[in-house]
Amino acid sequence: TPVSVLVLPSEWSSGSSIMPNKKNPDLFEIVRAKSARIIASSNELNMVLHSIPSGYSSDLHETKRIIANVIDEIHLCLDPLSDALATLKVNTKKLDELLNQGHILATDIANSDVASGKTFRDSYRKIAGLVVQADREGRQVHELDGKHTFVRSVESRSNIGGNSLKQLKKSIAGLRKS
Numbered sequence: 001t002p003v004s005v006l007v008l009p010s011e012w013s014s015g016s017s018i019m020p021n022k023k024n025p026d027l028f029e030i031v032r033a034k035s036a037r038i039i040a041s042s043n044e045l046n047m048v049l050h051s052i053p054s055g056y057s058s059d060l061h062e063t064k065r066i067i068a069n070v071i072d073e074i075h076l077c078l079d080p081l082s083d084a085l086a087t088l089k090v091n092t093k094k095l096d097e098l099l100n101q102g103h104i105l106a107t108d109i110a111n112s113d114v115a116s117g118k119t120f121r122d123s124y125r126k127i128a129g130l131v132v133q134a135d136r137e138g139r140q141v142h143e144l145d146g147k148h149t150f151v152r153s154v155e156s157r158s159n160i161g162g163n164s165l166k167q168l169k170k171s172i173a174g175l176r177k178s
Contacts (some may be wrong), residue, residue: 003094004094004099005090005091005094006078006091007088008025009084009089011087012026012027012084012087013025013026013027021066026068027080031081034076037073038070038074041070041073042070042116044066048063049063062166099150100140103131103140104155105141105142105148105149105150105153106141106142108148108156109130109142109148110124110126112148113127127141130145
């Protein structure tokens with residue numbers, strides 16, 4: 001059986017009816033489904049507001065029900081989700097194994113070449129050659145390059161909404177304020 005990178009907490013998972021080794025991510029699946037309902041509510045709200053005349057209209061009363069339902073759904077999701085996430089564990093051995101497959105930093109290396117003035121076509125050819133060489137040697141392309149690491153790759157995504165640690169902290173702080 002495949003080993004997961006995320007280890008689901010038993011108290012937030014149910015067992016499989018046929019596979020004794022499997023944990024079903026029930027809470028996470030329910031939250032995903034509820035998010036679809038929340039997104040659909042935004043469409044419902046847009047339809048109520050669609051082509052509304054400039055003066056006050058009684059149909060705006062319908063927006064209260066939509067918004068109240070969305071707030072209720074969000075609360076139903078956030079409380080148990082925060083508890084479940086706090087008990088979620090990461091299988092770092094499996095994560096390291098997966099990171100070191102498939103030359104996942106090849107595009108970063110190519111982009112770095114482009115940033116230093118090379119054309120993407122030339123960079124692409126060069127890095128594709130390095131990938132072939134790395135495969136022959138049983139290595140990953142970033143091991144041949146030596147300059148690129150997974151941490152540097154993540155931290156380079158420092159634009160707004162990026163996944164660098166700095167941007168994640170900003171996003172979390174923004175969410176806590178709202």
